[in-house]
Amino acid sequence: MSRSLIVDWTACEGRGLCADLLPELLTQDKWGYPQHRSTGPIQVPEALERPARQAARMCPRLALHLATEN
Numbered sequence: 585m586s587r588s589l590i591v592d593w594t595a596c597e598g599r600g601l602c603a604d605l606l607p608e609l610l611t612q613d614k615w616g617y618p619q620h621r622s623t624g625p626i627q628v629p630e631a632l633e634r635p636a637r638q639a640a641r642m643c644p645r646l647a648l649h650l651a652t653e654n
């Protein structure tokens with residue numbers, strides 16, 4: 585079972601809090617919107633599940649979701 589981070593782009597307002605909380609996976613574009621460090625789905629390694637969950641919980645727009653994939 586793996587996990588991925590999903591950004592709801594209709595809710596995200598940028599400012600990049602998630603990139604500050606999860607710099608191992610995310611950077612910011614020039615407007616502060618999150619960018620993945622590589623292409624494709626944002627796969628979350630097991631070691632980063634806790635900070636990814638925290639980033640999702642702290643997103644002021646509730647725009648980050650940690651999804652489970654089989």
Ligand code: SF4
Binds near residue numbers: 597603616617646647
């Ligand atoms: S913390 Fe939430 S609102 Fe802010 S940039 Fe990340 S996903 Fe968007």
